[in-house]
Amino acid sequence: MVLSLLALLVIIAALLLFNRSCSFSPGGPEIDPSSAPTVDVRPQFEQVARTVDFSLRLPAVPARWRANSTTTNRAGADSVVVRAGWLTPDRFVGLSQSRAAAPELVELETGARAEPTGSVEVDGTQWTVYPGVRAERAWAAALGGTTTLITGTGTEDEFRTLATAVQAAQPLPRS
Numbered sequence: 482m483v484l485s486l487l488a489l490l491v492i493i494a495a496l497l498l499f500n501r502s503c504s505f506s507p508g509g510p511e512i513d514p515s516s517a518p519t520v521d522v523r524p525q526f527e528q529v530a531r532t533v534d535f536s537l538r539l540p541a542v543p544a545r546w547r548a549n550s551t552t553t554n555r556a557g558a559d560s561v562v563v564r565a566g567w568l569t570p571d572r573f574v575g576l577s578q579s580r581a582a583a584p585e586l587v588e589l590e591t592g593a594r595a596e597p598t599g600s601v602e603v604d605g606t607q608w609t610v611y612p613g614v615r616a617e618r619a620w621a622a623a624l625g626g627t628t629t630l631i632t633g634t635g636t637e638d639e640f641r642t643l644a645t646a647v648q649a650a651q652p653l654p655r656s
Contacts, residue, residue: 548565574633591614617634
């Protein structure tokens with residue numbers, strides 16, 4: 482009986498190994514960044530900029546960052562939120578822009594009402610720091626009447642890079 486069980490386990494192990502149905506990754510799951518979708522943020526933002534009632538900015542991010550998402554959704558009763566997300570070499574950063582107030586936008590994007598935990602200054606602009614979900618963080622700032630929120634698992638340097646880029650970006654034309 483023991484020999485039959487061992488033979489059965491060998492057969493199952495061989496099937497799993499040859500079908501690649503199972504893998505061993507002692508350092509945690511391996512994610513292939515190239516398997517994520519890629520989007521072109523520019524045409525999406527240019528189209529949306531003509532329909533929203535706030536200034537929308539398209540930051541120039543580093544070439545090694547890959548945009549993988551853009552969405553536009555309602556943000557409360559009378560506003561919308563425009564989002565874009567980028568995969569950095571090892572992490573993710575997202576940008577949300579809305580006419581909604583910062584606490585409302587933070588709650589919408591992080592799923593929790595949160596109190597600020599501090600602030601950081603990036604090129605003369607104060608960004609309010611909020612806790613994010615899981616290992617994420619959130620930075621919010623008002624840029625030209627638009628609430629701008631950066632979220633994600635990115636490093637502080639990556640957050641600063643995105644903050645600098647969005648601050649430097651000119652608002653997209655509305656017509």
